[in-house]
Structure formats: C-alpha cells, structure tokens
Amino acid sequence: MKIATWNVNSVKARKERLLAWLAKHSPDVFCLQELKTEDARFPLEEVRAAGYEAALHGQKTYNGVAILSRTPMRDLRAGLDDGVDDAQARLIAATVGDLRVLSAYVPNGSEVGSDKWAYKLAWLERLAAYLERHHDPGQRLLLCGDLNIAPDDSDVARPDEWKDSVLCAPPARAAFQKLVRWGLCDVLRQAHPQGGVYSWWDYRMLGFPKNNGLRIDHILATPELAKLARSAQVDRDERKGQSPSDHAPVVAEFAL
C-alpha cells in the first residue's frame, strides 16, 4: 500500500501536476494540504476520473486539506473537533480499510513570538489532545502532512540559518517530540536515519537551486504500522520544472 502526502500550494494552480502525479505514482492514499479553495471549486471530476474518491475540507484563499483514496473512505471528520471557534481548515480524517488517516496542515507560525506563533503552538497542543481523545497508539493510525516543523538539525540543509525560525525553534520541535512520545514513528526518518532529506525549499533566494531545504512534511505512523513500512522517500523531481509547488511529495510503501 502506497501512502503519499503533498502540500500543493493551491490545488487550482497545481491541478495538472496533481493529475500527472496521480497517473504516474498511483498512491492508494494521498493526503493534500494548502488547497486554497472551497470544496465546490476542487477539481473533483478530474480526480474521480483518475480513479479516486476525495474527502475535502477546503477553504477560500488559505489552508484547505484533503484525502484522496482509491477505495471508499468512511467516518470522515473535519477539523480538530474540540469546540474551539476556528475558521482555519487544517485537518481532515478518514478511515480507509482498517487504517485511520489524518491529513494535517499545521500553522506556519510566521515569526517566533508573533500571534501566529502562539496559534501554531496552541494548534499543536490541540492536535495532541485530539489524538488522546479519539485514538490510541495501538491503532493503525497515520498522521500525514505539512507539519511545518523540521524535527532535527539533520533535517535542515543550513541549520544555523534556520535555527531561530518557526520551523526549527525549540518549542516547535518539542511539540513534534510530544507526538512521537504519544506513539507516532517518523517513517521517513526511519528510512533515512542519516538525514539530509528535505521536502520544502523556499521559492525565494533560489532555495531549490541552492538546495537550501528543510524536511517539514511528514508521514508519521503508530508503531505496529511503522514496522510494516518498506520504503519512504521524497519525490524531489516534483519540485523541478515549470510552476512547481514549493513542497515535494513524501511517499511511503507499507506491507499492507
């Protein structure tokens, strides 16, 4: 079973790339982030024609997440489901077979110390509470998406340049470790323990040509599921060419 996650940075701007990627890689489950569009404007017919069902939690202009699946999904849940008044569409969950799948777009946080930074840390706390409330580490659970955290310096091409950023600051990394301690394994790290694998390169300052990358997109799995991982990688080629997203897809194969 092939699982993938990709921050597309606008599904409308990336429609042709998305359809081409589906045709080429045929993931069984594909988590998407930053759709930047309402559900009614998602290219549903084209995605269906490619052989996928879609669970959508869209939003105009910003955010928006989805899960695509070749087989039927059930028990869809959008949002953090905690009663907080929050208009930002950043989480959707669905069950595929006996697998619970979460597609998450964690807030970027802008600058350390800003209001957006506080929202990021609060959102991560709410995500941890969501896991406690709805799940346990004994289940087959996948948390996929743009978590906007580079867990370790080995996930950053230029650690000194990024150490004070919202992607690397200690409170963000501590929030990631809290998810790990709860019972989520970092499947991509497991496949590349030496690091040096990146999933995002800033459009600015020639980020990709200089390979000034960070690993902020993740496939996390509960322990029994992580043991079934057979491969995990970043499709770095998707970052190349005309009109790429600033993120590359992360792909993992499971013996399921």
Place this chain on the structure above:
DNA sequence: ATGGTTGCTTAGCAA
C-alpha cells in the same frame, strides 16, 4: 542585505 518568489485577489497577506 527585513532581501527574495508565488498564489490569491486585486494591495496586501500568507508562506
């Protein structure tokens, strides 16, 4: 070097 680029929406925000 508070720079630089992209997308959405149309001047300014978010990343």
